[in-house]
Amino acid sequence: MAYSDKVIDHYEHPRNVGSFGKDEPGVATGMVGAPACGDVMKLQIKVNKDGVIEDAKFKTYGCGSAIASSSLVTEWVKGKTVDEASTIKNTQIAQELALPPVKIHCSILAEDAIKAAIADYKKKYGNGEDAEKKAAD
Amino acid sequence: MTTQNKARPIYLDYSATTPVDPRVAEKMIPWLTDNFGNPASRSHPYGWDAEQAVENARAEVAKLVNCDPKEIVWTSGATESDNLAIKGAAHFYKAKGKHLVTMKTEHKAVLDTMRELEREGFEVTYLDPEPNGLLDLEKFKAALRPDTIVVSIMLVNNEIGVIQPIEKIGEITRAKGIIFHVDAAQATGKVVIDLEKLKVDLMSFSAHKTYGPKGIGALYVRRKPRVRLEAQMHGGGHEKGLRSGTLPTHQIVGMGEAFRLARLEMATESERIRMLRDKLLAGIKDMEEVYVNGDLDHRVPHNLNVSFNFVEGESLIMGVKELAVSSGSACTSASLEPSYVLRALGRNDELAHSSIRFTLGRFTTEEDIDRTVRIIRERIGKLREMSPLWEMYKEGIDLNTVQWAAH
Numbered sequence: 164m165a166y167s168d169k170v171i172d173h174y175e176h177p178r179n180v181g182s183f184g185k186d187e188p189g190v191a192t193g194m195v196g197a198p199a200c201g202d203v204m205k206l207q208i209k210v211n212k213d214g215v216i217e218d219a220k221f222k223t224y225g226c227g228s229a230i231a232s233s234s235l236v237t238e239w240v241k242g243k244t245v246d247e248a249s250t251i252k253n254t255q256i257a258q259e260l261a262l263p264p265v266k267i268h269c270s271i272l273a274e275d276a277i278k279a280a281i282a283d284y285k286k287k288y289g290n291g292e293d294a295e296k297k298a299a300d
Numbered sequence: 301m302t303t304q305n306k307a308r309p310i311y312l313d314y315s316a317t318t319p320v321d322p323r324v325a326e327k328m329i330p331w332l333t334d335n336f337g338n339p340a341s342r343s344h345p346y347g348w349d350a351e352q353a354v355e356n357a358r359a360e361v362a363k364l365v366n367c368d369p370k371e372i373v374w375t376s377g378a379t380e381s382d383n384l385a386i387k388g389a390a391h392f393y394k395a396k397g398k399h400l401v402t403m404k405t406e407h408k409a410v411l412d413t414m415r416e417l418e419r420e421g422f423e424v425t426y427l428d429p430e431p432n433g434l435l436d437l438e439k440f441k442a443a444l445r446p447d448t449i450v451v452s453i454m455l456v457n458n459e460i461g462v463i464q465p466i467e468k469i470g471e472i473t474r475a476k477g478i479i480f481h482v483d484a485a486q487a488t489g490k491v492v493i494d495l496e497k498l499k500v501d502l503m504s505f506s507a508h509k510t511y512g513p514k515g516i517g518a519l520y521v522r523r524k525p526r527v528r529l530e531a532q533m534h535g536g537g538h539e540k541g542l543r544s545g546t547l548p549t550h551q552i553v554g555m556g557e558a559f560r561l562a563r564l565e566m567a568t569e570s571e572r573i574r575m576l577r578d579k580l581l582a583g584i585k586d587m588e589e590v591y592v593n594g595d596l597d598h599r600v601p602h603n604l605n606v607s608f609n610f611v612e613g614e615s616l617i618m619g620v621k622e623l624a625v626s627s628g629s630a631c632t633s634a635s636l637e638p639s640y641v642l643r644a645l646g647r648n649d650e651l652a653h654s655s656i657r658f659t660l661g662r663f664t665t666e667e668d669i670d671r672t673v674r675i676i677r678e679r680i681g682k683l684r685e686m687s688p689l690w691e692m693y694k695e696g697i698d699l700n701t702v703q704w705a706a707h
Binding site for chain 1: 612
């Protein structure tokens with residue numbers, strides 16, 4: 164399969180691989196996919212007291228496109244507020260990485276991973292009213 | 301355009317195909333240019349010379365497998381041989397019965413031919429292998445019926461390299477008067493084949509798996525007791541009417557020379573390759589969660605098929621791009637379909653996907669193996685560092701108890 168240069172770059176030099184300690188303050192985790200489907204993504208975000216994602220890490224079991232999609236979103240969510248991050252769409256990921264049609268599901272999974280991490284954050288640290296207020300400032 | 305001048309990956313895919321041995325290529329060339337006659341031409345020396353070359357090659361093929369040259373029929377390759385053997389015998393003996401028996405781990409050339417016969421109204425039993433890839437003889441006996449006319453079991457499996465007990469199978473089929481076909485495409489030059497001893501009725505051969513050219517093969521058709529076939533290719537009545545079509549002299553000369561070299565060099569070559577394969581295995585087997593697919597003892601020395609748990613197949617192949625190997629994962633197609641052979645062994649989808657088939661051959665060097673071990677250890681380690689499944693495994697989480705969000 165011919166991969167785009169961007170996919171190969173992320174596959175060969177993945178950004179932000181790793182894990183945060185589960186009990187670190189501000190850390191939330193999203194895990195999506197299933198081994199039987201060939202993709203599992205774990206995305207972790209570290210949110211500061213201003214509601215801004217100051218760091219992100221991932222681990223992915225999956226094809227090159229899945230690894231690249233998750234590597235890319237760790238770059239994209241950094242510096243964004245939780246609510247800004249929740250607007251990232253799979254189509255943007257697919258476009259940036261020039262994913263072929265058979266690999267679109269990798270970008271959908273990456274979007275799902277962001278949503279799952281944010282849902283975990285809201286569950287752990289409140290319903291997000293504070294974050295909304297801060298995003299409006 | 302070829303990639304001849306670029307740095308090419310280490311070739312460890314000899315079960316896909318082999319290069320033509322330079323000694324073979326040299327023998328072939330005059331039969332393309334100077335000696336271009338049609339071996340069927342009876343009226344001039346161009347034809348006589350070509351016919352002589354064809355018969356010499358036939359004798360060489362026969363010698364490797366210890367049969368009479370008259371029992372060898374030229375075909376375009378093992379796929380055609382499998383088709384001719386299975387369809388030819390089923391069609392000829394259909395008045396006796398319409399049941400055939402094979403295994404789920406056969407090559408597609410056998411399985412798809414069987415499917416075609418099912419469409420024609422035949423009935424086929426597909427036997428499961430044991431978890432080590434081998435056929436259980438008791439289960440085999442139980443599958444035979446009074447109306448069974450043909451059994452097809454391969455000698456050496458193309459994916460996992462296991463050697464099926466065809467000597468014992470032949471005893472069973474001969475006693476019951478059932479035609480026994482064996483696909484030996486992966487076996488020539490790797491295991492000793494003695495058709496005088498084996499009770500095999502039909503055997504398929506390919507040249508390009510044994511350092512001969514692509515596009516040529518042969519079918520062994522036993523004369524005593526005589527096996528009858530219905531031809532699948534009709535025309536000028538070549539090969540005693542079993543396979544019409546002008547014989548490709550240069551290809552046939554190549555196959556003859558390749559099989560002659562295989563006969564002379566097999567013993568020493570197999571030992572050298574066994575040493576390299578064992579070195580490869582020793583280099584990776586102490587890694588965690590590595591599984592060898594298929595029995596290691598009843599196996600050709602050329603094959604090592606290994607699954608690396610918690611690493612996804614497609615990224616695995618991408619990660620070892622300096623190696624020309626095959627994967628149990630259909631990573632070049634849109635569908636993510638794991639190897640049907642590994643599934644038949646009872647391997648789960650993840651392990652079937654994360655497998656690599658290494659097949660070694662005549663031109664594999666010790667340096668190739670040393671580099672391969674280094675590449676595998678480094679890349680598997682890198683991919684596992686990136687794998688959430690590996691992380692969970694290391695934390696002691698049983699992945700079978702996790703509720704996955706299937707998508």
